[in-house]
Amino acid sequence: MPKGVVRKALQGFHPYVPGEQPPDGAGWVKLNTNESPLPPSTRVLEAIKAAADDSLRLYPSPTAAPAREAIARRFGLEPSQVTVGNGGDELIELCFRAFAGAGDTVAFPTPTYPLFEPLCRIHEAEASRHPTEDFAELPPSLGPDPSPLKFIVNPNSPTGALFDAHHVEAAVAASSGVVAIDEAYVDFAPRSALDLLASRGNVLLLRTFSKSYGLAGMRIGFALGSRELIEALDSVKDSYSVDRLAIVAAVAAIEDEAHHRGLVEEVVRNRGELARSLRGLRFEVVDSATNFVFARPPMPAAQVVAALRERQVLVRHYDREPIAGWIRITVGTREQHEKLLAGLKEILG
Ligand SMILES: Cc1ncc(COP(=O)(O)O)c(C=O)c1O
Incomplete structure (x- = not known):
């Protein structure tokens, strides 16, 4: 980043680095950014096509009202308890805007989603890190932490582990902030x-x-909460962060429960197969409650990741302790897993 241009608080700033996105259709086995290996519902695609008309000259609903209403119906909530954002990432950023700014602390267990650290720097807040002893154990120090904003990624990334519900509830009960x-x-x-x-x-x-x-690819996420917290998020959001096509896609997606359930079931099935295969190759594998597995190969992770890349297979590696020895592999299709496993067998000899 050019020195002297950015504000002082961002000198030496390390931005969030998203996983590699190679050009579409270039033959990569892409298991690095936890996308779905299966396509969206055909009802979603039809809704997007139908909405791609001359109404695109008009701004979308600033509250993304149709999406809020459909999501509220799905969860038995009031629309005032739902807001919609440009992906979950925008909602995370809105939490900073609304609840924690310069001089505040923002608490979270580590390791976790690496977006929180750069957002702390951008908002001039201080990260209050609570290292996990065991990936599946919520650190007991998190609840008493007085930060006005805490994040608990559950199930967590990049570990895939699910924190105990009672521990999460206890941390929430002990927190005066959000x-x-x-x-x-x-x-x-x-x-x-x-x-x-x-x-x-x-x-x-x-x-x-x-x-x-x-x-x-549509960039749409949502937040559920009390009317007061949702109002706080809405008060700091940009007017049109969710576009017309994303709004119709969200409505069609949330209403096609059968497709959603089928996608989840297939991913969970493939996840079990992938974990078993990796264990068979002497990987240590964390029990996953997500669409990826976190696994420690029996040789340096960075070497495995580089050798897979040479074979056009992308997985995610965070080159920092305590997870430098681990790789995160998105659950893919059976065919993708075959290519991954064939590559790993060659690499591990
Ligand atoms: C832990 C976690 N939170 C939030 C997101 C945000 O996803 P999106 O912005 O695509 O909704 C991701 C994406 O990978 C994630 O891993």
Whole structure:
């Protein structure tokens, strides 16, 4: 980043680096960014095509009202308890805008989603990190932390582990500030924190259409919470962050429950097969409640990742402790897994 141009708070800033996106159709086996290996519902594609008409000259609904209403119906909530964003990532950023700014601390267990660190720098907040002893154990220090904003990614990324529901509830109960539970992967897990909405006014659930609805390219996510918290998010959002096509896609996707359920079931089935195959190749594998597996190969992870890349197979590696020895592999189709596993067999000899 050019020195002297950016503001002082961003000197030495390390931006979030998204996973590699090679050009479409170039033959890559792409298991690095937790996209769905299966397409979205055909009803979604039809709705997008039908909406791609001359109404695109008009701005979309600034509240993305049709999407809010459809999501509220799906979860038995009021539309005032739902807001919609340009992916879950925008909703995370809105939490900073609304609840934590310069001089505040923002707390989260580590390792977790690497977006929180750069957002702390951008908003001049300080990260309050709570290292996990065991990937599946929520650190007990998180609840008593006085930060006005906390994030709990559950199930977590990049580990894929699900924190215990009672521990999450205890952390929320002990928190005076807002606790945003990022449930980007929750549809692949046995349970969610949806019940907490009725009893805890300081909880926000952040969800996305990118994973279990196969719509990463549409950029649409949603938050569920009390009217007060949703109003706070709405008050700081940009006017038109969710476009007309994304709004109709969200409505069609949330209403096609059969497609959604089928996609989740297939991913969960493939996840079990992938974990078994990796264990057979002497990988250590974390029990996953997500659409990816976190696994430690029996040789340096960076070498495995580079050798897979030479074979046009992309997986994700975070080159920092305590996870430098691990790789995150998105659950793919059977054919994708065959290519991955054939590559791994060659690499591991
Ligand atoms: C933990 C977590 N939260 C949120 C997101 C946001 O996803 P999106 O912005 O595509 O909705 C991701 C994406 O990979 C994620 O891993």
